[in-house]
Amino acid sequence: MSKLAVKICLGTTCFVMGGSELQELPEKLPASYKKLVSISGCPCLGQCGAAATRAPYVLIGDELLSEASIEKILKKITEKLNHAQ
Amino acid sequence: MRNSNSQAVHLKKEILVRLAAAFLGGDYPQAARLIPYDMRPKGSEVPFRCCIHKERAILKDRVIAGMGFAIEADDEKTLLSEYAERSLSRKRPEDQPLTVLGAACRGCVPNRIYVTDLCQGCVARECQSVCKFGAISIVNGKSAIDGAKCKNCKMCVNVCPYKAIVRIAVPCEDCCPVGAITKNPQGLAQINFAKCIVCGKCLAACPFGAVHEKSQLIDVLNQLKRGQRVIALLAPSIAGQFPGSPGQLKTALQISGFSDAYEVALGADITASNEAREFTERLDSGQSFMTTSCCAGYQELLKKHLPEIVPFVSSTRTPLYYAAEKARRENPVALIVFIGPCVAKKMEGLGNPAIDYVLNYEELGALFIAQKIEILSCPETPFAQESSRQGKNFGFCGGVAAAVSAAAGRPERLKPCLIDGLNKDTIKQLKKMAAERTCPEGNLIEVMCCEGGCIGGNAALNTLKLAKKIILEYSDRAPEIKGL
Helix, strand or coil, X not given: CCCEEEEEECCHHXXXXXXXXXXXXXXXXXXXXXXXXXXXXXXXXXXCCCCCCCCCCEEECCEEECCCCHHHHHHHHHHHHHHHC | XXXXXXXXXXXXXXXXXXXXXXXXXXXXXXXXXXXXXXXXXXXXXCCCCCCHXXXXXXXXXXXXXXXXXXXXXXXXXXXXXXXXXHHHHCCXXXXXXXXXXXXXXXXXXXXXXXXXXXXXXXXXXXXXXHCCCCCEEEECCEEEECCCCCCCCCHHHHHCCCCXXXXXXXXHHHHCCCCCEEECCCCCXXXXXXXXXXXXXXXXXXXXXXXXXXXXXXXHHHHXXXXXXXXXXXXXXXXXXXXXXXHHHHHHHHHCCCCEEEECHHHHHHHXXXXXXXXXXXXXXXXXXXXXXXXXXXXXXHHHCCHHHHHHECCCCCHHHHHHHHHHHHCCCCXXXXXXXXXXXXXXXXXXXXXXXXXXXXXXXXXXXXXXXXXXXCCCCCCCCCCCHHHHCCCCCXXXXXXXXXXXXCCXXXXXXXXXXXXXXXXXXXXXXXXXXXXXCCCEEEEECCCCCHHHCCCCCCCHHHHHHHHHHHHCCCCCCCCC
């Protein structure tokens, strides 16, 4: 089974609006998830628009998460992994 | 102190982004006037306040502060478009960098001890017996506090087995290390500027986002638009606050209109060497300790609350001072803009004629976002002069002491004592050192107003851990500081 890809947007907007701290995700990921999930940074996902209202964005599988936080990402990962089983 | 997870911080950043976009978009006064309506259009949700009109009124105040004006002086009749015009004709920024938004302030009930409904009216009644002031009596079978007698000592809070007694917090007052926040007659927070050390802790602490920095963003944008030669001075703590490397950040600044960028770490090298020399001289002459002097919040504390420790404070100037001097010498007709992590440095900027403007990381971030500059796609531009590893490490707790120690060259003689954040306790500690003319914990006292150092400044964009990690990776490639 291929890993669930989590892409954290490192575009200027997402980083400044709170995405910077999402880079702590790898260490917050439960050990049992480590084999199932791959985490990487990525260039601007092109979602932010002019106002930056809903940044930061994270792409989890094919789903886009806005106003992302570590907690929201972990919840979404769990949901996706459970669904895949 | 920072808390970038909070929605209040997100909202403040969004205001700056919209303001910068309004400026760049063409009809600035009209676009600025519409910001509250763009953010809360007709029929939109009302996420925080009682109604859409109050939401917009507070957003308007946030925009006014973002333009650099004091809300205390606002007559509520002046339109945002009028403020926009004024922000363009202003010659220099206003004096006090902080402002309180009365409309956004919750008017928290004053600090006091409160018995909640969880009180069971138990038989033990430890709260009553532990109170030294006789403030607790039993009314209708439950504990009741006589406010006139209570001294807020929290003994009852600590002993209640049901945790039924609480201390009601007032976050801005609680975090202010110098008691500079009081209530006005309407019960709203106000800053006593004669006492305020501009540390920005209230700014980060208020859950309603009622304290704002008066931004100089429009002033800088206006100078860039006029085609002025503008030089950016980058604080050492900037590595890790934006995506990409400091070299890429320099390119991004050039794309956004800055002519050149210097690392303030160059000035940090001079500060460290001068402090190392001073430290050696002072110890040779019999003084038992010396404190560092580079933190702007600490400088305000010295002036307003701690004059007795001044004889023990290094008279060396700050890294920013030396960096600005160099930038000014090399660019006599340019405008000098410092980019840093905190509001306290705005105070230092206002007091130094070599510094024209100060932007914090949130404000620079807003400028990049509005200009749609992707830092990660920028190539590296090297800095004209390389600073030392130790100079680059000035921005985190322990970095300054390590630099002075390395420059002094005799590590066995120097014992660092780190004041990691100014609060009521550490200020007491400093007062004690001054009174006793000695410090048992060390002889070089590094004072950082913010916990973690400058990377913990109120406008820092990254976590302490990640910021420090990235600074260390960056500084590792730099040469060692020259010894005396």
